[in-house]
Amino acid sequence: MTDVTVVMAAFNAAATIERSLRSVLAQSVNPHRVIVVDDGSTDSTCGIARGFTAVEVVSIEHGGLGAALNAGFDLVDSEFVAVLDSDDLWPRDRLAVHLEAFDNSPTADTVLGTTLNVTDDPDFASVDDVVKSIGVLGAESVTSRLLGATTLRSRALALLGPIRTDITHAATTVWMSSPAAQALLTIELDSIALYRMIHGNNMGVTDAEQARKDWLLLVRQRIQEQR
Secondary structure, three states: OOOEEEEEEEOOOOOOHHHHHHHHHOOOOOOOEEEEEEEOOOOOHHHHHHOOOOOEEEEEOOOOHHHHHHHHHOOOOOOEEEEOOOOOEOOOOHHHHHHHHHHHOOOOOEEEEEEEEEEOOOOOOOHHHHHHHHHHHOOOEEOOOOHHHEEEEOHHHHHHOOOOOOOOOOHHHHHHOOHHHHOOOEEEEEEEEEEEEEOOOOHHHHOHHHHHHHHHHHHHHHHHHHO
16 A cells, blocks of 8 residues: 555546546555545446445535545545546556656655547446557557646645636646646656546537637636736
8 A cells, every 4th residue: 555645536427437446446556545526426426436445435516626626635644646537547557657756756746647548439448458459559648737647745735726616627737737836846757647538528528618718718817927
């Protein structure tokens, strides 16, 4: 067991959360805690998560991704914290690789790995199926400040402050690219840290109009900040 807490926010994720949680519990090192914050789901998300004895489930009224992650962060009592979306997956050595990087760089605040965008398939039952698919079809990894590809020292949460709850889309991207985040000492690794599953239920697809509004708001705010 390691001193890292995994936080997962979930809203109506019944179709994907079991697979995502299995990728967390299949890690080569066991997390200290796995916390799922059910963001007021109206499907069987909460019941599926509670079916895992190693998973703690907290339910809140629906407040969006930022509110759910903030609630999860409030419960973190470990030295490190990592976040996985309820539809994405991790390679089996994800936590082990990041924790080793922290051991090698004791002053680091965050460790960032690469992301592989993977077109989802109903036949993908586990991360092993994804790995096999990549081996056949190939895919290109990208380095992006995605929260799912990052492990943080818990002390960094106070420096970053809460995730914004007034925007539905890009809330974690804004949080990870804020001036406070840029000031953190980040170790970037070439190893894959996140399989980002692309499918029709991604928020940018199901709520494209709100995504457009949120991004325009963020662009305007950044322009005003730079004046």
